[in-house]
Amino acid sequence: MVRTPLTPEERExxxxxxxxxxxxxxxxxxxxIAAGAGLSSETxxxxxxxxxxxxxxxTVAALAEALGLSLDELVRACVLVPA
Structure with missing residues (x-):
């Protein structure tokens, strides 16, 4: 399977x-934290x-729970606002 290259926005x-x-x-x-989220520390x-x-x-939802973050917080912090 060939993965589509990420856009600069996705990287950011x-x-x-x-x-x-x-x-x-x-x-x-x-x-x-990784163990609490059911992930490997390498992930x-x-x-x-x-x-x-x-x-x-x-994966993101499990990390949010392990860290005590809401998914809303994550979305607000990660969304890109157009310039």
Missing amino acids: RGERLGALLRKARGDRSMVE LRKIETGRAPTPAFF
Whole structure:
């Protein structure tokens, strides 16, 4: 399966998501949050660093729950506002 290249907007949204997740994680370990969300720490690392800029909805929902964030917060923080 060939994956369509990401647009600059998709990459930027992934970077915003990663930054928000890192900030929400705070001092908690990546392993702790990943385990709480049912993910591997490597998956969380890829999302936080933008190497996986378009994670599946259920992955994002599980991370939001593990971090005590609402999906509304995530959407507001990650949506791109046209210039």
